[in-house]
Amino acid sequence: MSYTQSRLRRVSEHVRYFRETSENQETKSSEEWKSSTKRETLGALEQELARLVASAKEGETEGARREMSGFRNLFSRFLRAKTHIEWKAIQPLPEGAIRPYKQLPPVSESHITQMLSKLVVVKLNGGLGTSMGCKGPKSVIAVRNDLTFLDLTMQQIQQLNRTYNVDVPLVLMNSFNTDDDTQKLLKKYANVKVSVISFCQSRYPRINKETLMPIAKDMGTADMEAWYPPGHGNFYEAFANSGLLDKFLEQGKEYCFLSNIDNMGATVDLNILNFVLNSSGGQEPPEFVMEVTDKTRADVKGGTLIQYEDKLMLLEIAQVPKDYVDEFKSISKFRIFNTNNLWASLGAIRRVVSNNELDMEVIVNPKHLDRGMDVIQLETAAGAAIKNFKNSCGINVPRSRFLPVKKTSDLLLLMSNLYDIDNGSLTLSSERSFPTTPLVKLGSSFDKVKDYLARFQGIPDLIELDHLTVSGDVWFGRDVSLKGTVIIIANHGDRIDVAPGTILENKIVSGNLRILDH
Numbered sequence: 001m002s003y004t005q006s007r008l009r010r011v012s013e014h015v016r017y018f019r020e021t022s023e024n025q026e027t028k029s030s031e032e033w034k035s036s037t038k039r040e041t042l043g044a045l046e047q048e049l050a051r052l053v054a055s056a057k058e059g060e061t062e063g064a065r066r067e068m069s070g071f072r073n074l075f076s077r078f079l080r081a082k083t084h085i086e087w088k089a090i091q092p093l094p095e096g097a098i099r100p101y102k103q104l105p106p107v108s109e110s111h112i113t114q115m116l117s118k119l120v121v122v123k124l125n126g127g128l129g130t131s132m133g134c135k136g137p138k139s140v141i142a143v144r145n146d147l148t149f150l151d152l153t154m155q156q157i158q159q160l161n162r163t164y165n166v167d168v169p170l171v172l173m174n175s176f177n178t179d180d181d182t183q184k185l186l187k188k189y190a191n192v193k194v195s196v197i198s199f200c201q202s203r204y205p206r207i208n209k210e211t212l213m214p215i216a217k218d219m220g221t222a223d224m225e226a227w228y229p230p231g232h233g234n235f236y237e238a239f240a241n242s243g244l245l246d247k248f249l250e251q252g253k254e255y256c257f258l259s260n261i262d263n264m265g266a267t268v269d270l271n272i273l274n275f276v277l278n279s280s281g282g283q284e285p286p287e288f289v290m291e292v293t294d295k296t297r298a299d300v301k302g303g304t305l306i307q308y309e310d311k312l313m314l315l316e317i318a319q320v321p322k323d324y325v326d327e328f329k330s331i332s333k334f335r336i337f338n339t340n341n342l343w344a345s346l347g348a349i350r351r352v353v354s355n356n357e358l359d360m361e362v363i364v365n366p367k368h369l370d371r372g373m374d375v376i377q378l379e380t381a382a383g384a385a386i387k388n389f390k391n392s393c394g395i396n397v398p399r400s401r402f403l404p405v406k407k408t409s410d411l412l413l414l415m416s417n418l419y420d421i422d423n424g425s426l427t428l429s430s431e432r433s434f435p436t437t438p439l440v441k442l443g444s445s446f447d448k449v450k451d452y453l454a455r456f457q458g459i460p461d462l463i464e465l466d467h468l469t470v471s472g473d474v475w476f477g478r479d480v481s482l483k484g485t486v487i488i489i490a491n492h493g494d495r496i497d498v499a500p501g502t503i504l505e506n507k508i509v510s511g512n513l514r515i516l517d518h
């Protein structure tokens with residue numbers, strides 16, 4: 001048999017594999033799915049994916065086949081489902097869907113060690129620091145006292161393990177973008193007594209917006225723009241495929257606590273752990289819990305929990321029809337949002353993954369590549385799994401459980417005296433007389449971490465700050481205090497130096513102010 005013939009045979013075998021391992025939902029008589037164009041598109045994609053798999057290096061075929069089969073299923077869900085929700089079909093949340101944190105049953109001290117022995121902590125570490133102008137994984141950005149997200153997370157788990165004399169493992173879900181750097185970094189923790197295990201999430205092909213076909217032509221292409229990590233919703237499948245899920249279940253672990261590595265408030269909470277592990281009032285324990293918190297003007301982009309088609313569902317902004325985006329952002333209509341602190345039963349994850357029951361909404365993320373091509377990447381969000389689990393619910397947690405760092409303005413708050421730090425945990429300073437955090441907006445000159453750091457000779461005292469807006473070419477000296485509402489605006493071409501020791505309280509500063517040494 002010639003090389004071409006044997007390759008063609010391999011390609012058709014891979015196509016057959018995709019069809020055999022496809023999710024069974026296609027048998028459903030959905031009108032949309034019946035459309036022959038969609039079936040043809042899927043058929044063409046299967047051919048392309050089979051060609052990609054056939055191009056995999058020896059020894060890597062099986063992994064590539066499993067990964068492309070996962071992508072094939074995601075793509076077929078994308079073809080079948082609507083990408084936006086029917087706004088008018090949103091139902092009121094049922095009674096008890098979101099429980100107040102304060103009403104969780106109390107934890108008995110004597111059970112803590114046993115409860116922790118059933119827990120696995122997972123951090124989503126697939127993201128890059130690019131949006132903050134940094135190279136490499138986001139988790140290597142220094143947050144406080146030169147300690148990175150990863151350092152602080154390690155300290156938190158180490159402290160937990162020491163306090164209760166347990167060995168809660170830390171699992172990092174990396175992406176192909178962050179895996180190498182993270183593996184190198186982990187070496188520096190060789191002496192830290194925390195069991196850290198990492199695995200890599202899937203690498204899926206970006207597809208051309210016009211043709212809907214992968215832009216990659218072979219698995220080994222050096223073109224890194226041809227691939228993407230398919231969102232944190234990929235966790236369940238990737239975790240199961242890595243073998244770790246079975247391993248932890250064998251070790252007697254029962255639950256995982258999953259959160260964004262950039263959320264410094266996502267520490268292990270014993271009240272929630274107790275709630276998920278122990279049924280109360282004759283109720284079955286929930287298989288899945290989403291921590292939500294009251295929405296503020298700073299969180300308008302986060303996902304929210306809604307009731308839809310008689311199930312709890314995570315609604316992300318990308319799924320909201322254009323005309324309703326303002327309504328979605330309103331803090332009076334949607335009062336809570338998803339912190340992405342999620343608790344899931346490991347046994348239930350195994351069940352839904354092996355039965356192919358994980359039906360998460362597909363989020364279409366359009367991208368424009370440097371070479372001028374428009375592509376889309378199909379993603380899912382981890383919280384979207386809520387509807388596939390039994391007895392799922394939300395818990396409305398205190399704001400302190402959500403301390404994300406998405407922008408340098410978040411970094412400014414965490415670096416300041418507003419927060420105290422203790423063994424990797426950041427808590428709002430007791431010196432602040434009210435519990436809300438200030439609303440901070442820094443202009444685009446502060447977007448990159450390097451530029452932001454250069455513009456502050458020292459981090460100002462923010463204990464009494466309510467609101468700060470800074471725009472234009474503004475520089476801060478040492479020992480500055482900002483109180484109440486402070487607005488500093490340097491017009492285009494002007495520069496403002498806030499002199500060392502300045503106290504600004506309820507002030508608007510504008511124009512051109514330079515104080516130079518002589």
Ligand SMILES: Cc1cn([C@H]2C[C@H](O)[C@@H](COP(=O)(O)OP(=O)(O)O[C@H]3O[C@H](CO)[C@@H](O)[C@H](O)[C@H]3O)O2)c(=O)[nH]c1=O
Nearest residue numbers: 124125126127229230231232260261302303338339340381
């Ligand atoms: C896209 C992607 C992200 N990640 C990691 C990076 C971050 O640590 C974490 C969150 O990713 P982000 O893309 O920043 O997601 P984000 O916009 O914050 O949205 C999530 O977190 C929000 C709270 O910050 C929620 O309100 C949203 O419902 C939830 O989807 O997951 C992965 O590990 N793999 C991925 O593929």
